[in-house]
Amino acid sequence: MTPEEFRSVGHALVDWIAEYRSGIERLPVMSPVAPGAIRAQLPAQPPERGTPLDSIVVDLERIILPGITHWNHPGFFAYFPSNTSFASVLADLTAAGLGAQCMSWQTSPAATELEEVMMDWLRQMVGLSRQFTGVIQGFASTATLCALLCARERATNFSQDRGGLQAEEKRLVVYASEESHSSVWKAARLAGFGSDNLRLIPTDENHALIAKELETAMQVDDERGMRPCAVVATTGTTNSTALDPVADMAVLARLWGAWLHVDAALAGDAMILPECRWMWDGVEGADSIVLNPHKWLGTGSDLSAYFVRDTEQLIRTMSTNPAYLRTQHDAHVKNYRDWGLPLGRRFRALKLWFLLREQGVAELQARLRRDLQNAQWLKGVVDGAPDWQRTAPVHLQTLCIRHIPPGWTDGAELDAHNLRIAAAVNHRGRAFLTPSILKGKQIIRVSIGAETTERRHVEALWEELQAAARE
Amino acid sequence: MTPEEFRSVGHALVDWIAEYRSGIERLPVMSPVAPGAIRAQLPAQPPERGTPLDSIVVDLERIILPGITHWNHPGFFAYFPSNTSFASVLADLTAAGLGAQCMSWQTSPAATELEEVMMDWLRQMVGLSRQFTGVIQGFASTATLCALLCARERATNFSQDRGGLQAEEKRLVVYASEESHSSVWKAARLAGFGSDNLRLIPTDENHALIAKELETAMQVDDERGMRPCAVVATTGTTNSTALDPVADMAVLARLWGAWLHVDAALAGDAMILPECRWMWDGVEGADSIVLNPHKWLGTGSDLSAYFVRDTEQLIRTMSTNPAYLRTQHDAHVKNYRDWGLPLGRRFRALKLWFLLREQGVAELQARLRRDLQNAQWLKGVVDGAPDWQRTAPVHLQTLCIRHIPPGWTDGAELDAHNLRIAAAVNHRGRAFLTPSILKGKQIIRVSIGAETTERRHVEALWEELQAAARE
Numbered sequence A, B: 001m002t003p004e005e006f007r008s009v010g011h012a013l014v015d016w017i018a019e020y021r022s023g024i025e026r027l028p029v030m031s032p033v034a035p036g037a038i039r040a041q042l043p044a045q046p047p048e049r050g051t052p053l054d055s056i057v058v059d060l061e062r063i064i065l066p067g068i069t070h071w072n073h074p075g076f077f078a079y080f081p082s083n084t085s086f087a088s089v090l091a092d093l094t095a096a097g098l099g100a101q102c103m104s105w106q107t108s109p110a111a112t113e114l115e116e117v118m119m120d121w122l123r124q125m126v127g128l129s130r131q132f133t134g135v136i137q138g139f140a141s142t143a144t145l146c147a148l149l150c151a152r153e154r155a156t157n158f159s160q161d162r163g164g165l166q167a168e169e170k171r172l173v174v175y176a177s178e179e180s181h182s183s184v185w186k187a188a189r190l191a192g193f194g195s196d197n198l199r200l201i202p203t204d205e206n207h208a209l210i211a212k213e214l215e216t217a218m219q220v221d222d223e224r225g226m227r228p229c230a231v232v233a234t235t236g237t238t239n240s241t242a243l244d245p246v247a248d249m250a251v252l253a254r255l256w257g258a259w260l261h262v263d264a265a266l267a268g269d270a271m272i273l274p275e276c277r278w279m280w281d282g283v284e285g286a287d288s289i290v291l292n293p294h295k296w297l298g299t300g301s302d303l304s305a306y307f308v309r310d311t312e313q314l315i316r317t318m319s320t321n322p323a324y325l326r327t328q329h330d331a332h333v334k335n336y337r338d339w340g341l342p343l344g345r346r347f348r349a350l351k352l353w354f355l356l357r358e359q360g361v362a363e364l365q366a367r368l369r370r371d372l373q374n375a376q377w378l379k380g381v382v383d384g385a386p387d388w389q390r391t392a393p394v395h396l397q398t399l400c401i402r403h404i405p406p407g408w409t410d411g412a413e414l415d416a417h418n419l420r421i422a423a424a425v426n427h428r429g430r431a432f433l434t435p436s437i438l439k440g441k442q443i444i445r446v447s448i449g450a451e452t453t454e455r456r457h458v459e460a461l462w463e464e465l466q467a468a469a470r471e
Helices: A003-022 A053-067 A086-098 A109-125 A140-155 A182-190 A211-223 A246-256 A274-280 A311-318 A349-384 A412-428 A455-470 B003-022 B053-067 B086-098 B109-125 B140-155 B182-190 B211-223 B246-256 B274-280 B311-318 B349-383 B412-428 B455-470
Strands: A133-137 A172-177 A198-201 A227-234 A259-263 A288-291 A304-308 A388-390 A398-403 A436-438 A441-447 B133-137 B172-177 B198-201 B227-234 B259-263 B288-291 B304-308 B388-390 B398-403 B436-438 B441-447
Touching (some): A003 A053, A003 B003, A003 B086, A053 B086, A053 B349, A086 A349, A086 B086, A109 A133, A109 A349, A133 A140, A172 A182, A172 A211, A182 A198, A227 A246, A246 A259, A304 A311, A311 B182, A349 A388, A349 A398, A349 B053, A398 A412, A398 A455, A412 A455, B003 B053, B086 B349, B109 B304, B140 B172, B140 B182, B140 B227, B140 B259, B140 B288, B140 B311, B172 B182, B172 B211, B198 B211, B211 B246, B227 B246, B246 B259, B304 B311, B349 B398, B398 B455, B412 B441, B412 B455
Parallel strands (some): A172 A198, A172 A227, A227 A259, A259 A288, B172 B198, B172 B227, B259 B288
Antiparallel strands (some): A288 A304, A388 A398, A436 A441, B133 B304, B288 B304, B398 B441
């Protein structure tokens, strides 16, 4: 492709994206296609000869778009938000255009140094002290895996330099709440601890970890000759944004010499609001923290921010130093390949730079406050509706609700009724919800926070829910 | 940002990228900035108020560009190539514009199904049989970590579902050549095997693993009561593109019931050329294979292709199934969140789609053949120059060479002399080389394969090397 062709197709794609985003509200939020429908439209073999990309916009519109679930749609109330703001789209374009690798400082100094500065901006924005240093990881799931690997290595005085986990005499144990994210369980398994050595601690009526239960579990393990190795506190669980008692957990972690990792994947974004910081009170006692600007703030994935207290410990766990990667500046610079799992790294800091320059902290704060207010509005109407029940506090932007027709009681039938409501709303295409199970009960989960979601969209969702419940 | 502002800045950035790429040859390949120079130009605090991105092109040019090492420069002979073709830049733009998540089928069916088809196209292109199924991973390093985790779980009948690696009685051992990539060592450590249980097998005069040595090592470990768990064969080592004897290693792996992982990060791209496939003869005996289209083919990182024989085994190692991720289609579709380390996934298949449509297989083949011929040309002139020595065969596009002035012998002084030559070339800015150490000797490593590199650039490099050697 010549630079001229690139310009021409590039402009067409920019225009197509602008139109797609402008008209997104008219599309069904959740893709309605059947399994295999997209695959069936694609050739089974690769093309032998190339063709100009002139027609790519047509094929995107015809083949790809019907198979897209629109995460930037104002009716997106599923999972957690994953906003890719316009500024972030432009940053991804730029990063690809530069094609820079960010594995070592030398492989593109600007990528490393912009990441250093952006992570420090973010640290200030969420109110963390200077004892924390940030680095970009891919996703919260891989950041949590990093945390558990670092915990393992600290507890074993770097067993990976010797016989590995398999040579350790004392069993290491990991603790998290029963409402912690599945990536914590996955990380504990992948890091070699094994499911038997993962304690899922009971939660209280607000779905937060009960510190007393954690204390007992750690004590019992210690008495059995096992070693409490890592504690994962969740600030804002995925099901219900429950808030684990970080300060109490920090005390217990310190007492047993365990690593404290704080998973604030979504809620960490809200820490740019000083009035929310009580939610992770005690966070300064953490060894590591993860939060995802690619969720609520709008950088687009992948951009997880991983903050650690002891950078040397992280580097010692993750580093390798073969001859072909050494450079003359190694003693004076950061080589981020030694700060996480992968060797290769894209130039992701651009996304934060573009977003923060364009929006500024105040505008981001205003948008998050809008979403918190929309959640409180919905909470108000749900609480005022006799047939609806709320099953969790609304700390942030997520509601857990269920419809209980007069005379119905808990059970499989009520669960099926609520699943049907969510399915009916999703099927109509104006909103997309992901139901879940909380304390054994089927719930409808409403997660507010798409950049485009205004009050009227939340009002429309409430109408949809009521209509579906009546059907 | 309004859609209109997005259009305007988007067009400006597309134009800027087109101009950057057109004029790239005039820029110094390796960024010449001093540590801290970029950081010093950035504010220490985030902006409170946003500003339009109109001026972003100016700041990219002024602050960022001087700190970029240009991986798409025709004088890029460092590391391995990492081409981000124009088609891939446009795909990244599109992926960000759509902002789709590809963790589950439901979260964007088109992203999952395009990935299925693109991985099958790629499988056909590199000549792998239908017994292999592909999935996109981030980087070869994380794909190799997946492989060793799967090997661990197969060997222990899924110990992660019980007491983990720490509860296993038999020590598991991993084997790879002493020339294998550092990410293999890192993966063995992170997966909990420990350095003591990683055997780096000696290599022959061509820097390839010696099968007889591997056999002996596995036998000795078995006699000691240890269990050979995984064998990593490298097709195209990073230092010298050495070719491990995959077929022999497959026999040994099968004999001991060990997992065979083939690391063909760069060389796998060359398998689109039928005449290169002898290089990984025996690959059909592998349990897993990784190759990086983001290296030589031009998709831009991150796009590693990971092929496995037993998808169920991969899924069982990587899967979680919490209520908030379940969808009604789960029994009938692929949920790629269960095929790798991270939960979240970008829509990366677009990059292969755009690239293969635009270039076609034939054009990609022609470009790779051009690079192989350029490497053979350089081999010819090096071999004809009395003061220069070649220290490895030239199977692909990488040369390992050293300058030996008349009368000089091996030693620290000769090593320093060759390091100086590479530094002098890099300093002049027309080419960028990464020196390395091969069998204890300092070498100059020439890796050809940037999309823009033509014969004249290789000729110019040879002039530069000779000039630097004379100085």
